[in-house]
Amino acid sequence: AQSVAQPEDQVNVAEGNPLTVKCTYSVSGNPYLFWYVQYPNRGLQFLLKYITGDNLVKGSYGFEAEFNKSQTSFHLKKPSALVSDSALYFCAVRDMGAGNNRKLIWGLGTSLAVNP
Amino acid sequence: DSGVTQTPKHLITATGQRVTLRCSPRSGDLSVYWYQQSLDQGLQFLIQYYNGEERAKGNILERFSAQQFPDLHSELNLSSLELGDSALYFCASSARDDPYYEQYFGPGTRLTVT
Numbered sequence: 001a002q003s004v005a006q007p008e009d010q011v012n013v014a015e016g017n018p019l020t021v022k023c024t025y026s027v028s029g030n031p032y033l034f035w036y037v038q039y040p041n042r043g044l045q046f047l048l049k050y051i052t053g054d055n056l057v058k059g060s061y062g063f064e065a066e067f068n069k070s071q072t073s074f075h076l077k078k079p080s081a082l083v084s085d086s087a088l089y090f091c092a093v094r095d096m097g098a099g100n101n102r103k104l105i106w107g108l109g110t111s112l113a114v115n116p
Numbered sequence: 117d118s119g120v121t122q123t124p125k126h127l128i129t130a131t132g133q134r135v136t137l138r139c140s141p142r143s144g145d146l147s148v149y150w151y152q153q154s155l156d157q158g159l160q161f162l163i164q165y166y167n168g169e170e171r172a173k174g175n176i177l178e179r180f181s182a183q184q185f186p187d188l189h190s191e192l193n194l195s196s197l198e199l200g201d202s203a204l205y206f207c208a209s210s211a212r213d214d215p216y217y218e219q220y221f222g223p224g225t226r227l228t229v230t
Contacts, residue, residue: 032216043118043206043221044159051216090159094215103172104215108158 002027002095006107013081014115021076021110023091032094033074034104035065039087047089050074061085081114088112119143120209120222128228134195137225141188141209147171148190149210149219150182154203165190166213194227202229 003026013019025031035047048059055067065076076089088111092104119142129135141148150162161174165184176182179197184190194201204226208219 036219041223043120043208043223044219045118045221046218049216049218101172102214103161103164103174104219106159106161 002093002105004033004091004093004105004107006089006091006110008110009108010111010113012113012115015083016080019078019081019085019112019114021089021091021112023074023076023107025072025074025091025093027093029096031067031074033065033067034092034094035059035063035074035076036090036092037061037087038090038109044090047076083114083116086112086114118220118222120207120220122205122207122222122225124225125223126226126228128230129197130230131197131199133197133229134193135197135227137192137194137205137207137227139190139192139207139209139222141190141207142220145209145211145220146188147210147213147217148184148188149208149215150176150190150192151206151208152203153206153224159206162192164213164215171213172215197229199229202227 164172
Protein backbone atom coordinates (compact mmCIF):
# COMPACT_ATOMS: atom_id res chain seq x y z
CA ALA A 1 0.00 0.00 0.00
CA GLN A 2 1.10 3.54 -0.66
CA SER A 3 2.14 5.62 2.32
CA VAL A 4 3.79 8.90 3.10
CA ALA A 5 5.62 10.03 6.22
CA GLN A 6 6.54 13.45 7.52
CA PRO A 7 9.12 12.68 10.19
CA GLU A 8 9.02 16.09 11.87
CA ASP A 9 5.94 17.38 13.67
CA GLN A 10 7.44 20.86 13.86
CA VAL A 11 10.20 22.78 12.16
CA ASN A 12 11.55 26.09 13.46
CA VAL A 13 13.64 28.39 11.30
CA ALA A 14 14.76 31.99 11.50
CA GLU A 15 13.50 34.45 8.92
CA GLY A 16 15.88 34.71 5.99
CA ASN A 17 17.34 31.25 6.54
CA PRO A 18 16.71 28.34 4.19
CA LEU A 19 13.99 25.92 5.19
CA THR A 20 13.40 22.25 4.54
CA VAL A 21 10.28 20.24 5.36
CA LYS A 22 10.85 16.52 4.96
CA CYS A 23 8.68 13.88 3.33
CA THR A 24 9.36 10.23 2.55
CA TYR A 25 7.11 7.90 0.64
CA SER A 26 6.48 4.26 -0.09
CA VAL A 27 4.79 3.34 -3.37
CA SER A 28 4.67 0.59 -5.90
CA GLY A 29 5.41 2.00 -9.30
CA ASN A 30 6.16 5.59 -10.16
CA PRO A 31 5.12 8.06 -7.47
CA TYR A 32 2.90 11.05 -7.95
CA LEU A 33 3.79 13.40 -5.07
CA PHE A 34 2.22 16.61 -3.83
CA TRP A 35 2.72 19.40 -1.31
CA TYR A 36 -0.16 21.44 0.10
CA VAL A 37 -0.06 24.22 2.70
CA GLN A 38 -2.65 25.16 5.31
CA TYR A 39 -2.49 28.66 6.75
CA PRO A 40 -4.16 29.26 10.13
CA ASN A 41 -7.95 28.98 9.99
CA ARG A 42 -7.91 28.28 6.26
CA GLY A 43 -8.36 25.34 3.92
CA LEU A 44 -5.40 23.71 2.22
CA GLN A 45 -3.75 25.25 -0.84
CA PHE A 46 -1.81 23.45 -3.53
CA LEU A 47 1.92 24.25 -3.67
CA LEU A 48 3.44 21.86 -6.20
CA LYS A 49 3.51 18.33 -7.54
CA TYR A 50 5.96 15.85 -9.02
CA ILE A 51 4.82 13.53 -11.78
CA THR A 52 7.89 12.86 -13.89
CA GLY A 53 10.86 14.64 -15.39
CA ASP A 54 13.10 17.14 -13.60
CA ASN A 55 13.78 16.11 -10.00
CA LEU A 56 13.54 19.73 -8.85
CA VAL A 57 9.97 20.99 -8.98
CA LYS A 58 9.15 24.67 -8.59
CA GLY A 59 5.90 25.76 -7.04
CA SER A 60 3.98 28.67 -5.58
CA TYR A 61 5.32 31.33 -3.19
CA GLY A 62 8.96 30.55 -3.99
CA PHE A 63 8.81 26.95 -2.78
CA GLU A 64 10.46 24.04 -4.55
CA ALA A 65 10.73 20.34 -3.84
CA GLU A 66 13.41 17.82 -4.65
CA PHE A 67 12.45 14.31 -5.70
CA ASN A 68 15.02 11.68 -4.77
CA LYS A 69 14.13 8.22 -5.98
CA SER A 70 16.96 6.37 -4.25
CA GLN A 71 16.06 7.90 -0.88
CA THR A 72 12.30 7.80 -1.61
CA SER A 73 12.06 11.40 -0.48
CA PHE A 74 10.31 14.54 -1.65
CA HIS A 75 11.53 17.34 0.60
CA LEU A 76 10.04 20.83 0.39
CA LYS A 77 12.52 23.69 0.34
CA LYS A 78 12.74 27.45 0.20
CA PRO A 79 16.01 29.42 0.01
CA SER A 80 14.90 32.24 2.33
CA ALA A 81 12.04 31.80 4.80
CA LEU A 82 9.46 34.49 5.53
CA VAL A 83 7.42 34.88 8.71
CA SER A 84 4.34 34.57 6.48
CA ASP A 85 5.46 31.02 5.54
CA SER A 86 4.47 29.88 9.03
CA ALA A 87 1.79 27.27 8.39
CA LEU A 88 1.02 23.55 8.35
CA TYR A 89 2.52 21.68 5.41
CA PHE A 90 1.17 18.41 4.05
CA CYS A 91 2.87 15.93 1.77
CA ALA A 92 0.68 13.50 -0.19
CA VAL A 93 1.06 10.63 -2.62
CA ARG A 94 -1.49 9.40 -5.11
CA ASP A 95 -2.76 5.92 -4.32
CA MET A 96 -3.75 3.97 -7.40
CA GLY A 97 -6.35 1.87 -5.63
CA ALA A 98 -8.24 -1.02 -7.12
CA GLY A 99 -10.53 -0.08 -9.98
CA ASN A 100 -11.17 3.63 -10.03
CA ASN A 101 -10.48 4.17 -6.32
CA ARG A 102 -7.72 6.70 -6.83
CA LYS A 103 -7.09 9.01 -3.93
CA LEU A 104 -4.40 10.98 -2.17
CA ILE A 105 -2.73 9.52 0.90
CA TRP A 106 -1.74 12.35 3.22
CA GLY A 107 1.04 12.78 5.72
CA LEU A 108 0.20 14.00 9.21
CA GLY A 109 1.55 17.44 8.47
CA THR A 110 4.53 19.47 9.63
CA SER A 111 4.05 22.74 11.44
CA LEU A 112 6.54 25.33 10.22
CA ALA A 113 7.31 28.28 12.46
CA VAL A 114 9.43 31.08 11.02
CA ASN A 115 10.78 33.34 13.73
CA PRO A 116 11.47 37.02 13.02
CA ASP B 117 -10.44 32.79 -1.77
CA SER B 118 -10.52 29.36 -3.42
CA GLY B 119 -14.04 29.74 -4.82
CA VAL B 120 -15.26 26.75 -2.80
CA THR B 121 -17.92 27.54 -0.23
CA GLN B 122 -18.95 25.50 2.77
CA THR B 123 -21.82 25.98 5.16
CA PRO B 124 -22.15 26.23 8.04
CA LYS B 125 -18.80 27.45 9.35
CA HIS B 126 -19.45 26.13 12.82
CA LEU B 127 -21.82 23.50 14.12
CA ILE B 128 -22.38 22.42 17.69
CA THR B 129 -24.62 19.45 18.33
CA ALA B 130 -25.18 16.63 20.78
CA THR B 131 -24.24 12.98 20.62
CA GLY B 132 -26.70 10.85 18.72
CA GLN B 133 -27.82 13.68 16.46
CA ARG B 134 -27.61 14.01 12.69
CA VAL B 135 -26.13 16.94 10.75
CA THR B 136 -25.70 17.92 7.11
CA LEU B 137 -22.70 19.80 5.79
CA ARG B 138 -22.94 21.56 2.47
CA CYS B 139 -20.32 22.31 -0.16
CA SER B 140 -20.48 24.31 -3.37
CA PRO B 141 -17.56 23.67 -5.70
CA ARG B 142 -15.73 26.21 -7.83
CA SER B 143 -17.58 27.15 -10.98
CA GLY B 144 -16.93 24.51 -13.61
CA ASP B 145 -15.43 21.91 -11.28
CA LEU B 146 -17.06 18.49 -11.48
CA SER B 147 -15.25 16.72 -8.64
CA VAL B 148 -15.96 17.17 -4.96
CA TYR B 149 -13.83 15.60 -2.25
CA TRP B 150 -14.68 15.40 1.46
CA TYR B 151 -12.01 15.30 4.17
CA GLN B 152 -11.99 15.07 7.94
CA GLN B 153 -9.19 16.79 9.87
CA SER B 154 -8.62 16.01 13.51
CA LEU B 155 -5.68 16.48 15.83
CA ASP B 156 -5.14 12.78 16.44
CA GLN B 157 -5.70 11.41 12.94
CA GLY B 158 -4.56 14.25 10.71
CA LEU B 159 -6.24 14.70 7.34
CA GLN B 160 -8.39 11.76 6.28
CA PHE B 161 -9.96 11.40 2.87
CA LEU B 162 -13.60 10.39 3.16
CA ILE B 163 -15.20 10.25 -0.27
CA GLN B 164 -15.15 11.75 -3.76
CA TYR B 165 -17.92 12.46 -6.22
CA TYR B 166 -17.50 13.29 -9.86
CA ASN B 167 -20.39 14.70 -11.86
CA GLY B 168 -22.93 13.18 -9.53
CA GLU B 169 -21.38 9.73 -9.17
CA GLU B 170 -19.30 8.29 -6.36
CA ARG B 171 -15.74 7.95 -7.66
CA ALA B 172 -13.49 7.03 -4.77
CA LYS B 173 -13.92 6.06 -1.17
CA GLY B 174 -11.61 6.46 1.79
CA ASN B 175 -12.04 5.95 5.50
CA ILE B 176 -15.68 6.91 5.63
CA LEU B 177 -17.75 5.44 8.43
CA GLU B 178 -21.06 3.72 7.68
CA ARG B 179 -22.79 6.42 9.77
CA PHE B 180 -21.61 8.97 7.21
CA SER B 181 -22.96 9.39 3.71
CA ALA B 182 -22.65 11.92 0.94
CA GLN B 183 -24.16 12.83 -2.37
CA GLN B 184 -23.61 15.24 -5.22
CA PHE B 185 -26.60 16.91 -6.78
CA PRO B 186 -27.27 17.84 -10.43
CA ASP B 187 -26.15 21.41 -9.76
CA LEU B 188 -22.86 19.84 -8.51
CA HIS B 189 -23.13 20.96 -4.91
CA SER B 190 -22.51 18.21 -2.40
CA GLU B 191 -23.75 17.33 1.04
CA LEU B 192 -22.10 15.22 3.72
CA ASN B 193 -24.51 13.65 6.18
CA LEU B 194 -23.24 12.57 9.57
CA SER B 195 -25.58 10.56 11.77
CA SER B 196 -25.57 8.99 15.24
CA LEU B 197 -22.87 11.45 16.10
CA GLU B 198 -20.20 10.55 18.65
CA LEU B 199 -17.77 12.74 20.55
CA GLY B 200 -14.98 11.45 18.31
CA ASP B 201 -16.65 12.91 15.25
CA SER B 202 -15.71 16.39 16.42
CA ALA B 203 -13.36 17.68 13.74
CA LEU B 204 -12.89 20.07 10.87
CA TYR B 205 -14.60 18.88 7.72
CA PHE B 206 -13.26 20.18 4.44
CA CYS B 207 -14.54 19.82 0.96
CA ALA B 208 -12.37 20.39 -2.06
CA SER B 209 -13.19 20.63 -5.72
CA SER B 210 -11.29 19.86 -8.87
CA ALA B 211 -11.91 20.08 -12.58
CA ARG B 212 -11.27 16.41 -13.24
CA ASP B 213 -11.86 13.09 -11.53
CA ASP B 214 -8.25 12.16 -10.79
CA PRO B 215 -6.57 13.53 -7.62
CA TYR B 216 -3.55 14.22 -9.83
CA TYR B 217 -5.28 17.51 -10.58
CA GLU B 218 -5.07 20.40 -8.13
CA GLN B 219 -7.72 20.39 -5.47
CA TYR B 220 -9.20 23.68 -4.23
CA PHE B 221 -10.24 23.54 -0.60
CA GLY B 222 -13.08 25.33 1.09
CA PRO B 223 -12.71 27.06 4.48
CA GLY B 224 -14.11 24.07 6.34
CA THR B 225 -16.94 23.35 8.77
CA ARG B 226 -15.94 22.93 12.40
CA LEU B 227 -18.15 20.32 14.02
CA THR B 228 -18.29 20.05 17.78
CA VAL B 229 -20.20 17.14 19.28
CA THR B 230 -21.02 17.55 22.98
